[in-house]
Structure formats: C-alpha cells, structure tokens
Amino acid sequence: MSYLVLARKYRPRNFTEMVGQEHVVQALTNALVQQRLHHAYLFTGTRGVGKTTVSRILAKSINCQGVDGQGGITAEPCGVCQACQDIDSGRFVDYTELDAASNRGVDEVQSLLEQAVYKPVQGRFKVFMIDEVHMLTNTAFNAMLKTLEEPPEYLKFVLATTDPQKVPVTVLSRCLQFNLRPMAPETVFEHLTQVLAQENLPAEPMALKLLSRAARGSMRDALSLTDQAIAFGSGQLQEATVRLMLGSVDRSHVMGLIDALSRADGASVVAISEGLRLNGLSAASALEDMSVVLQRMAVLQAVPSAAAESDDPDHHEMLRLSQAMPADETQLLYSLCLHGRTELGLAPDEYAALTMVLLRLLAFKPQAPKVQQALAPVAQKKTLTTAPVRPIEATAPSVVPSATPVQIRNLPIREATEPSERTMPKVLAITEEGHFWAQTVGQLVANEAVTALARELALQSQLIARDTDQWHLRIESESLNQGTARERLQAALNAQGFAVKLAVEIGKVTDSPAQRNAAALAEKQKAAENLIQSDPLVQDMIQNFGAKIVPGTIRLIS
Structure with missing residues (x-):
C-alpha cells in the first residue's frame, strides 16, 4: 500500500477539524445554519492555510445528503454519504476545480461556464472552484463577470488566490471575501503534536518548535517538513537532526553572539560567525533567531514582570543578557538583524555579510570616553x-x-x-509655528514616513500659517517645490492625523527644521x-x- 503524506492524510474533512481559521469557520457555519448562502466566495491567504480545503468542505456542506439520504444543507457534513465521499475523493461530477495557473485563458473559462446552463446531475448545487484565480487573463475575467454576478440558483462560485491585489475590483465586488490568516507557530506546534501522537511517532518539543517556525504560517508546509524530518531522522524527531536538516542555528551560538556584542568583543563575534560557516549553518537563520531572542529581551527590559512568565529553557540566559545589554543597544541590534537579512543576498559571501551586520553594532555602539x-x-x-x-x-x-x-x-x-534658544545663531528667528513644525517633521523623519525629496521639502521649509484645512509653507529653493514631493508630504501628514492640504510659496526662510538642526x-x-x-x-x-x-x-x- 502506497504511503499517504501527512499533509493529505490529515487534511480536514469538516469545519471542526479546521485549525487556526476560527473567524472563517464561524462565519461560514452561521451562514449554513441560517441558510444565508452567497452565490460567490473568495478565499485569500498565503499557501497552505486551507483555501482549497475550505472550498471542499463548503461544497460538502451544501450537497450533503445525510447518513439516511434525507439530509439538507448543514454546517456538519456527514462524511459518509455518496456526495461527501465523492467530493473527498475528487470525483463528484457537480464539483469542478479549475487551476487558473495552468488554465488561465478565455477558452478554458468559457468551457467551464458552458456547464453552468445544466442543472446538477448528482448534488443539490453545482460548485465551480477556481484556484489561483489571480492568474486569469483580463479577457478571461471579463468573460466570467456576468455569470459571476447573476449565476443560476443552483450554481455557486468559489475563488481562491494568494494575491488578491491582482484580482480586478469588478470581481472582488461580486464575491463574499474571507482572508485566511497565516497560522501562529504555537497553533502549528499544537497540531503537529496531535498528528504525531496519532502516528505514534516520538518527537522532542524543541524539534516541533523548529518545524513550526520554519513553516512560516503554512500548515501544509509544516506537515511536509515533518514528513521530511521523519525520513531524515529515521522515524524520530530530535532537535539536533531537525536543526541539521533545516540548517538552523543552535541557540547557544545565538546567545554567544549577543553576549559577545554586549561586551563589545569583536574577536568572539568573528570567531562565532566563522564557526557558523564551518558548520554550514544558515546565516539568514542566525539573524532570524537573533531577532527572536532580541525581541524577548526587549520585552524583559520593558516589562520586568514578564521575567517569571515563561517556561522557555533559554529564559534565564535571555534574562541575563537583557540585564547586560542596554535597552537602546537591544533595539539597535534588533533593527540591524531585520534589515541585515535583506543584505545577505547582495553580498558575494553571506557569512561575510553576516559578520558585517554584527560588527555594525560595534561601530555604532555608544561609548563615552572621558x-x-x-x-x-x-x-x-x-x-x-x-x-x-x-x-x-x-x-x-x-x-x-x-x-x-x-x-x-x-x-x-x-x-x-543641550541647545538653548538664546544662544542660537541670529539667522534663525524662533517662531511658535516653527516649534510645531519642527516637532511634526521630527516625528515624520523618525518614523520614516517621508523620504528623499519629500523629506528635504519638510526639513527645508518654514511653516508660515495654519488654517483649518490648509497649511502654508515657504521654501527658498524652487527645486524642492515638486508636485510629487508635496503630495507625499501631504499624504504623510494626513496619515499622522492632520487632514490638511499644503500650499507652498517661494521666499526667505528663517525658521526651518534644518536650520534648527544646524543651530543645535x-x-x-x-x-x-x-x-x-x-x-x-x-x-x-x-x-x-x-x-x-x-x-x-x-x-x-x-
């Protein structure tokens, strides 16, 4: 008998078996109980979160005939009637799945819609499920619009996509949309624990946690990785073998790196980084694990009461490091690790890039020599x-x-x-509006809400007056008065809570944020x-x- 992979063997057969999508399950369950069925559904979400699974369960719910053959629409399909079994096995004649990734043209869509004129042969409803619907061509979308808006009463559309931004708004407006969320590592961990218990396979909790994090919110990926780990570990799931398979970095290396950085020990940082290279461990994984630890450290620094609220075996070491490293350095290193991951692919050697990311903290590490x-x-x-x-x-x-x-x-x-107003250069004429504008621009720059030309426009301009719905700015350089820059600055202000329009004039500037910065x-x-x-x-x-x-x-x- 051929082996059935875990992702298929443990695919949910009803809504009660769905994991991590309670908001979607509740909405569909209530709709089925109240018989308030929409004619078109759109399920969005990343890969492996249950879009196709929900579609099949929904098809069973509206076509279930019950154990005695007398059942109706239900939120709890029996799973034993002919309709339920045929949908599960993929041979129900009134349930059609179209893969839009490989059938994206107008001819394929028209061929599907031609079947819409015929009533169901076996079930209560016909169900057309189009997977990766965003891959359809514009002509194909246009061909289905009319039928999608006013289908026959016996026809239901179910669309699924990983990229809803590419679906035309004319299609979105005709569908009831549900967003399936990526699953939390804790949710994946609990489900893997249950699956392996049913499979009677021993597993170390830390090994499952590694698999849960590596799945990136996808339950299918988690089960596929578990299958791979079972084969790799000869039927056992141990932390060491899973780390080796994933190329993950041992927590001891991560703790050692953070400890060395807290002590400004560049030699140890370089040595540990070289050790990662020699062991073939992933540089990206090192930065990712460091981000996880640093986030926990930041929480311990901001909320000391959280020190006794964790059963993590590395909790005591993280607590020690949180006390050894200043909070501002923790935040800086966390930011460097996040942004450093994007630099790994740009460098000729990812381990050299990793070393540079880590040494960057030492370059910017605050020191106060007397x-x-x-x-x-x-x-x-x-x-x-x-x-x-x-x-x-x-x-x-x-x-x-x-x-x-x-x-x-x-x-x-x-x-x-600290600078004081009385000692600032005479070219700077302090104004009340200047105070307000300097604080506002400072927040925009700190939050990176404005960049490039819009940032320069904000820094070099002087706020002359504020009306109810319009602010008046003055700049000296005509080159800064670009429409795009003005629109971006205005949008950033609107996002900050200032619903105003900007009017910009050319003239002498005596109190701009840039002048204040230069004076300070x-x-x-x-x-x-x-x-x-x-x-x-x-x-x-x-x-x-x-x-x-x-x-x-x-x-x-x-």
Whole structure:
C-alpha cells in the first residue's frame, strides 16, 4: 500500500477539524445554519492555510445528503454519504476545480461556464472552484463577470488566490471575501503534536518548535517538513537532526553572539560567525533567531514582570543578557538583524555579510570616553621623549609629549549641553509655528514616513500659517517645490492625523527644521570645544608641553 503524506492524510474533512481559521469557520457555519448562502466566495491567504480545503468542505456542506439520504444543507457534513465521499475523493461530477495557473485563458473559462446552463446531475448545487484565480487573463475575467454576478440558483462560485491585489475590483465586488490568516507557530506546534501522537511517532518539543517556525504560517508546509524530518531522522524527531536538516542555528551560538556584542568583543563575534560557516549553518537563520531572542529581551527590559512568565529553557540566559545589554543597544541590534537579512543576498559571501551586520553594532555602539581617561597616559609621563604626532582616536586614545609643541587632533567628544534658544545663531528667528513644525517633521523623519525629496521639502521649509484645512509653507529653493514631493508630504501628514492640504510659496526662510538642526549642532560643537579647552589636563599640557589644539579637529560623535 502506497504511503499517504501527512499533509493529505490529515487534511480536514469538516469545519471542526479546521485549525487556526476560527473567524472563517464561524462565519461560514452561521451562514449554513441560517441558510444565508452567497452565490460567490473568495478565499485569500498565503499557501497552505486551507483555501482549497475550505472550498471542499463548503461544497460538502451544501450537497450533503445525510447518513439516511434525507439530509439538507448543514454546517456538519456527514462524511459518509455518496456526495461527501465523492467530493473527498475528487470525483463528484457537480464539483469542478479549475487551476487558473495552468488554465488561465478565455477558452478554458468559457468551457467551464458552458456547464453552468445544466442543472446538477448528482448534488443539490453545482460548485465551480477556481484556484489561483489571480492568474486569469483580463479577457478571461471579463468573460466570467456576468455569470459571476447573476449565476443560476443552483450554481455557486468559489475563488481562491494568494494575491488578491491582482484580482480586478469588478470581481472582488461580486464575491463574499474571507482572508485566511497565516497560522501562529504555537497553533502549528499544537497540531503537529496531535498528528504525531496519532502516528505514534516520538518527537522532542524543541524539534516541533523548529518545524513550526520554519513553516512560516503554512500548515501544509509544516506537515511536509515533518514528513521530511521523519525520513531524515529515521522515524524520530530530535532537535539536533531537525536543526541539521533545516540548517538552523543552535541557540547557544545565538546567545554567544549577543553576549559577545554586549561586551563589545569583536574577536568572539568573528570567531562565532566563522564557526557558523564551518558548520554550514544558515546565516539568514542566525539573524532570524537573533531577532527572536532580541525581541524577548526587549520585552524583559520593558516589562520586568514578564521575567517569571515563561517556561522557555533559554529564559534565564535571555534574562541575563537583557540585564547586560542596554535597552537602546537591544533595539539597535534588533533593527540591524531585520534589515541585515535583506543584505545577505547582495553580498558575494553571506557569512561575510553576516559578520558585517554584527560588527555594525560595534561601530555604532555608544561609548563615552572621558577626557581624563583619554589623556591619562600623559599624567603618568615623567620625562619628555621625541615622537611623531599621532591623532587621538576614540578606541585607543593617547598623547605622546615631545620636545616640540604637541598637537591635540581629532579628539571625538560625546558630551555637550543641550541647545538653548538664546544662544542660537541670529539667522534663525524662533517662531511658535516653527516649534510645531519642527516637532511634526521630527516625528515624520523618525518614523520614516517621508523620504528623499519629500523629506528635504519638510526639513527645508518654514511653516508660515495654519488654517483649518490648509497649511502654508515657504521654501527658498524652487527645486524642492515638486508636485510629487508635496503630495507625499501631504499624504504623510494626513496619515499622522492632520487632514490638511499644503500650499507652498517661494521666499526667505528663517525658521526651518534644518536650520534648527544646524543651530543645535553648532552649539553642541561649541560646547564640545569649550569642554576640551577648559579641561585641567588639557590646560596643563598646553602650559607645560607647549601643546595646542588644532582648530577644526574636535569632532562630535553624537
């Protein structure tokens, strides 16, 4: 006897067996109980979430004859009558499935519609099921519109698609639409546990969790991967073998990477990344697992009470890391991991790309070296030696005194005072509207709601006045007054809750967000220079060693 794969063997035969689509099941069940049947249904959703399965169950529900042959429309098809058995086996003459991916032309659709004039032969209703309906040509869609809108009373249409955006609105408006959601890993895990219990196959919980995550919301994919894992593990599902099959990264590697990053240990980061390469583990999987752990860490940092609400075996290690890594670094690393996955395919070597993504955190990792720490080696010098001048770097600051005047160069400074309005450059004329506009634009930029030319338009413009339904902006550059940029900025403001239109004029600008940013930066630069010049150790070097600060070489890092 041939083996039947799990995805087919455990395909739901009725609504009670459906998993993870309660909202669709409830709506269809109520409609069947109340006999309020629509003539056309559209089921949307990603692959393997149950679109075709729901279609077959619906066809059985409206054609079920009952165990005694006297049944009617029901939300609980018997599964034993001739109609139910024939639909399950694919030989019910009044249920037709058309695969639009391979039958997408007008001729195939017309051939199907020609059958609509004939009443059901065996069942109560004819059911036309068109799978991947978005693949039909425009001519094919047009050919079915009239029949789809006013079919005979004995005909029901069921359409299914993974891409509803490609279905014409003329078709969408004629259908009752249901969106089948991707299934949560927890839902997939529970179902796999039940399936394997019925199959009498031993499985480690962590192995099933790996399969549940790898399925990406598709129950069919989860069952197919389980079939593959059973064969790979010789009838057993163990975490180690499933990881090897999927190319998943062991949690210990992920924890090691995050721990090394929290300690700014670049050598360990590179070593672990190289270990992933040698073991043939997936770089994308490493970033994905890191994102999962970092998300849990962020929750622990924001909600400390969640520390005692998990039975995850790695919970204690994640708790330790959440306490070792600052919250802002956790957020930054999470963002880098998410965006880094898109970069893997662009690099000639995905493991090199992985290393660069991880080292990027170290490059942007906040550090606050004190001036005293930077210049401490000088205080310990007892004698003068002749040496070439070297710039002071942030990672290994040092100053070597010499017989000639010493130049203090390229000293990065992080600490500076906040800007105040009274010390801003005179070219900036502070206004109330400027305050409001600067805050509004700051939120748009932070949320990445405006980019490119629209972002520059927002930053370089000055808000002159606000009417009820219109805001007046002024810019100096005519090149920024582009219709597309203005429309995008206006759309971003509307999404932010400001239902207004923008009117833009050309003129002198004295209070724009860009001017405020430049003024704030200038004041921070001035505060940084004052901090260096007034430092006692720097003054001591100037007086005792003839050192001098090279103008323009004090650089702000943040």
